[in-house]
Amino acid sequence: MVSISSIVGRRVAIGAMTLWVVSVIVFAGIQLLPGDVATELLGQSATPETVAALRKSLGLDLPIYVRYLEWLGDILRGNFGTALASGRDIGEMIRPRLFNTVFLAITAALISVPLALLGGIVAAIYRDTAIDRIINVFTLASISFPEFFVAYTLILILAVHIGVLPSLSDVDTTTSVLGRLTAVAMPALTLAVAVMAHMLRMTRTSIVSLLGNQYIETARLKGLSEWRVLVRHALPNALAPIANVVVLNLAYLITGVVVVEVVFVYPGLGQLIVDSVQKRDIPVVQACSLIFAATYIALNLIADVLSIVMNPRLMHPK
Structure with a gap:
């Protein structure tokens, strides 16, 4: 071992x-x-x-x-250098932008992960029914639509026609928590739609693959409800692939925010890297790209470790 x-x-x-x-x-x-x-x-x-x-x-x-x-x-040595365009320290420029991007990613995760798990459980319970087909159509549509299309659709509906949310996500260091939540609502919804489908389909597939096992049949014969069988017995044994997909999608939430931040003019790392490319500010582009890469690699590492911890058989050499 x-x-x-x-x-x-x-x-x-x-x-x-x-x-x-x-x-x-x-x-x-x-x-x-x-x-x-x-x-x-x-x-x-x-x-x-x-x-x-x-x-x-x-x-x-x-x-x-x-x-x-x-x-x-x-x-x-922890020194990102000095921005060529503004002469400012790059670390000071990146720090609030990184906080904004992480805040956006966490907000999107708090929306997408519970909905994906719930939708996957519902699809598994009502598999091969109209409910399952409706959920399947939604997931395929959300995967097919590019993020900028979803973003502009949300702006048209929620900002222009209904007017409940702002179309631009303008925040700074003085913005309150409620103000930040209001500002990142539409970017977070856009990211949630983009990543929720993968987690939902993996949850459904993992649970359905376990429903034919003997311990599931035993739980049913004991008179347990279908929801309790899935949540108490099937879901814990399906957590390894689900956790892997969740963490990988969290990595995407942080590193794949460039398009969404540009659409909503959100002051995060994605917007900063686009502005820096336009200005040919090479040190800032390099620093932002390296931070994105380090974050993605770190979260992939966490996904690998979680898969091994939740599936001890991977710790034994073949």
């Missing part, structure tokens, strides 16, 4: 190696973006001498591997 600590250690080592590879790809890929930050800052009327002097002061004239090593060393 392999100990859980050794399994976690291997997963952490693989995650660290993956993050390093991602950092190389991010750094190299951003260097290939068209345009030049010096020209962007000075304008098209700048002389070649002025542009060259600014590039030298920013260290852009150094070889790419030298710039990568310096950037990676600063990142390991």
